[in-house]
Amino acid sequence: MSATEHIVIVGGGTAGWLAALILGDAKSRPAGAPAPRITVIESSKFGTIGVGEGTTAVFRQMLQHFEINEEAFLAATGATIKYGIRHKDWRRLGHHYDGPIDDVEAVAGRGLDLYAVGAGKPVSDAHLFAHLMNRHRAPYAEVGGHRVAAGPFHHAYHFDQALAGKFLKTQAKHTALIDDQVTSVVRNPLSGNIIALQLESGATIEGDFFLDCTGFRRALIGEMGAEWLGYGETLPVNRAMPFWIDLEPGEEIDPFTLAWAQKSGWMWRIPTLGRYGCGYVYSDTHVSPEAAQAEIEAALGRKIEPRNDIKINAGRLRDAWINNCVAVGLASSFLEPLEATSIHGTIVQLLWLAQLRRSGNGRTQYNAAVAAQVDDFRDFVRMHYVSERDDSAFWRDVAASHPRIIRDRLDLWQTKLPERRDFAPVPGNLPHVQEQLYIPVLDGLGLLNPRDAKSQLAQDPKRRAALRKTHEDLIRDYKRAAGKCLPHRAWLQSLSQEKAA
Ligand SMILES: Cc1cc2nc3c(=O)[nH]c(=O)nc-3n(C[C@H](O)[C@H](O)[C@H](O)COP(=O)(O)OP(=O)(O)OC[C@H]3O[C@@H](n4cnc5c(N)ncnc54)[C@H](O)[C@@H]3O)c2cc1C
Numbered sequence: 001m002s003a004t005e006h007i008v009i010v011g012g013g014t015a016g017w018l019a020a021l022i023l024g025d026a027k028s029r030p031a032g033a034p035a036p037r038i039t040v041i042e043s044s045k046f047g048t049i050g051v052g053e054g055t056t057a058v059f060r061q062m063l064q065h066f067e068i069n070e071e072a073f074l075a076a077t078g079a080t081i082k083y084g085i086r087h088k089d090w091r092r093l094g095h096h097y098d099g100p101i102d103d104v105e106a107v108a109g110r111g112l113d114l115y116a117v118g119a120g121k122p123v124s125d126a127h128l129f130a131h132l133m134n135r136h137r138a139p140y141a142e143v144g145g146h147r148v149a150a151g152p153f154h155h156a157y158h159f160d161q162a163l164a165g166k167f168l169k170t171q172a173k174h175t176a177l178i179d180d181q182v183t184s185v186v187r188n189p190l191s192g193n194i195i196a197l198q199l200e201s202g203a204t205i206e207g208d209f210f211l212d213c214t215g216f217r218r219a220l221i222g223e224m225g226a227e228w229l230g231y232g233e234t235l236p237v238n239r240a241m242p243f244w245i246d247l248e249p250g251e252e253i254d255p256f257t258l259a260w261a262q263k264s265g266w267m268w269r270i271p272t273l274g275r276y277g278c279g280y281v282y283s284d285t286h287v288s289p290e291a292a293q294a295e296i297e298a299a300l301g302r303k304i305e306p307r308n309d310i311k312i313n314a315g316r317l318r319d320a321w322i323n324n325c326v327a328v329g330l331a332s333s334f335l336e337p338l339e340a341t342s343i344h345g346t347i348v349q350l351l352w353l354a355q356l357r358r359s360g361n362g363r364t365q366y367n368a369a370v371a372a373q374v375d376d377f378r379d380f381v382r383m384h385y386v387s388e389r390d391d392s393a394f395w396r397d398v399a400a401s402h403p404r405i406i407r408d409r410l411d412l413w414q415t416k417l418p419e420r421r422d423f424a425p426v427p428g429n430l431p432h433v434q435e436q437l438y439i440p441v442l443d444g445l446g447l448l449n450p451r452d453a454k455s456q457l458a459q460d461p462k463r464r465a466a467l468r469k470t471h472e473d474l475i476r477d478y479k480r481a482a483g484k485c486l487p488h489r490a491w492l493q494s495l496s497q498e499k500a501a
Pocket residue numbers: 010011012013014015016041042043044045046047048049050051052053054055161180181182183213214215216217219240242279310328329330331337340341342343344346
């Protein structure tokens with residue numbers, strides 16, 4: 001390795017620019033260690049994926065970590081606020097439930113969900129984000145000329161990742177950019193490490209550490225003998241048909257992702273300031289692309305123009321880090337975007353990578369952590385398909401094939417509510433899919449056991465009374481707080497106008 005480490009990142013999508021930001025950050029290296037030299041190689045011949053993406057709260061935490069102004073980010077990218085996901089028609093036709101992402105119990109104390117389930121109330125009622133969702137509000141109120149946050153929780157965003165990538169690019173300091181295509185990978189025959197990349201222009205780029213952020217092309221990791229483990233047995237959809245719908249002038253913007261179950265899969269609808277990014281994610285063993293389009297047009301009551309036809313080969317690499325090459329983003333794993341796990345996973349993986357590189361060679365730990373993370377995403381996504389629906393062959397086939405882990409978890413959670421110790425610990429205590437995300441989904445699907453919750457509470461009437469009071473107080477306070485917040489669209493537009501002024 002040369003005195004100054006040279007990190008070469010191939011790919012200028014969200015994953016590539018997040019990698020440049022996180023690995024270039026002083027906190028990502030041991031105290032006193034020299035800054036690495038970072039080069040990003042992206043090919044303007046290939047676009048980025050760009051379908052209208054939803055994030056998790058980790059994205060906002062990342063902005064704060066890098067001291068990136070949220071309002072500048074929103075104004076530059078036309079992003080909108082996301083408080084959670086509205087799941088429509090998943091349990092049965094005509095039913096919907098919300099999955100707000102604020103972890104209220106972490107702030108207000110454990111037991112609120114138990115109380116709600118025992119009392120037969122939706123657990124989402126006691127979430128600030130549910131009230132902000134319902135009222136289409138910004139996360140801030142205007143008090144005495146100042147913006148005041150509605151609560152202590154991190155919200156998420158919806159954006160067009162091409163614009164978000166462009167913005168992140170402006171934030172990645174000390175990074176050289178090459179617009180070229182990697183055509184081959186030169187490896188040391190003894191160690192197997194990558195020594196250099198050959199580019200279409202004829203140039204050769206040498207480096208010490210390489211990140212493959214080339215999306216589905218897997219231009220580097222594919223050359224390292226990486227093995228793909230498919231999730232086709234567990235996840236029932238394998239195709240995506242993205243399309244756009246324009247926002248109507250003056251139409252209020254939903255501060256939530258709509259995940260709308262259909263006959264052979266589900267549709268996402270993600271608002272940005274100018275339009276909805278939508279798509280039908282479906283099983284092509286149950287419906288042809290033409291029939292899928294007709295089905296979604298009938299559901300929406302309008303014609304659509306599909307922008308693409310994306311094959312979803314859901315799964316992950318067995319090892320995302322091989323020799324001196326790490327695959328991140330779509331190059332490393334992909335599954336249907338039902339819980340916005342992809343960009344979230346990328347950020348968490350890059351933070352792990354930075355930590356483990358700081359402490360020496362953490363390749364084995366890294367690979368194990370990423371494998372467990374993405375497998376957990378898969379199981380969480382699959383849980384959403386435990387439904388009462390039997391109105392199509394797709395739903396009947398899904399119902400007949402729930403994997404063992406899903407059945408075991410459902411059995412366990414008939415006897416108690418999910419809790420942190422049901423999930424393996426996550427390195428670095430970084431955010432992950434655990435009880436705080438499972439409970440609203442299980443509750444919405446009617447998969448929790450009110451009788452059990454009631455009898456647990458009956459054993460401790462004092463606690464039950466205290467929980468009832470906290471629950472009522474929270475609902476009242478959160479309703480009031482949401483009512484004071486600015487309207488979502490008007491607030492977002494004011495940020496763009498401030499930027500233009
Ligand atoms: C249908 C669908 C819906 C999605 N919805 C969500 C969502 O709601 N939430 C979420 O978190 N994620 C979602 N994702 C995933 C999300 O889009 C990606 O995680 C994110 O955009 C990162 O993509 P990427 O940077 O890995 O790849 P890409 O965006 O594909 O970027 C790849 C980059 O590599 C470059 N490149 C490729 N080959 C070469 C080469 N040989 N030489 C040089 N450069 C090369 C390209 O030019 C490009 O810059 C969705 C994905 C799909 C397909």
